[in-house]
Amino acid sequence: MEIPELSEKLELFPFTSDHAIILPVVAGISAGFPSPAADFIDVAIDLSKEIVKNPSSTFLGRVKGDSMQDIGIDDGDIIVVDKSLPYKDNCIAVCFIDQEFTVKRILIDKDICWLIAENGKYPPIQVTSESEFIIWGVVTSVIKFF
Known part of the structure; x- marks a missing residue:
């Protein structure tokens, strides 16, 4: 599966289930x-x-940055992303917007899509008709490192 060029904010890796853990x-x-x-x-x-519920559509992503720290997704954590799940309002998702991957909360308000950081120092991102935008996958888990 081809992954578009990645930004400096998130590394994505396909999940392989060759060996049980x-x-x-x-x-x-x-x-x-x-x-x-x-x-x-x-x-x-x-x-x-x-x-991992759907191995063929699951990716692991290493988070870079602090925009989701208020919900416990920190710099260096690994997120589990399932591309087969439908997104829904208020879910956490990996989005591809204007040539960059980012992990944000998706909020739909009166037919306007917002990407919301979980850190007050980052403003919401409004997705407009001019935006190149796809919801790449839904975050299902976080693997923490202390």
């Missing part, structure tokens, strides 16, 4: 008081099946 799962990890069962390993899961 199977990891043990610790059941019931408490975010409050520690649980005596917290060190009991219950089952194993295939991480690739947990985060």
Whole structure:
């Protein structure tokens, strides 16, 4: 699948499911008081099946920049992008606008499409009839790095 030339704001990579990523799962990890069962390993899961529902249409993208930091998508994080999902109002998506990829929230207001950053220092982007614009894929997950 051909990917248009990428901007400096997002790197995209096709997802390949050649090998399962199977990891043990610790059941019931408490975010409050520690649980005596917290060190009991219950089952194993295939991480690739947990985060990728449609492998042939899924891409991984490394985020560059801070425009989505207020919802926990930070510089260097990896987003999981599914091109087969339909977009809907208020979803997070990777968009191709005026020769650049960007990840933003899509808002539709009275037949006007807005691309909204989740960081107050970035203004909303109005998509106009003059804009070269496609919604490239819907963000389904974020892989965080600390």
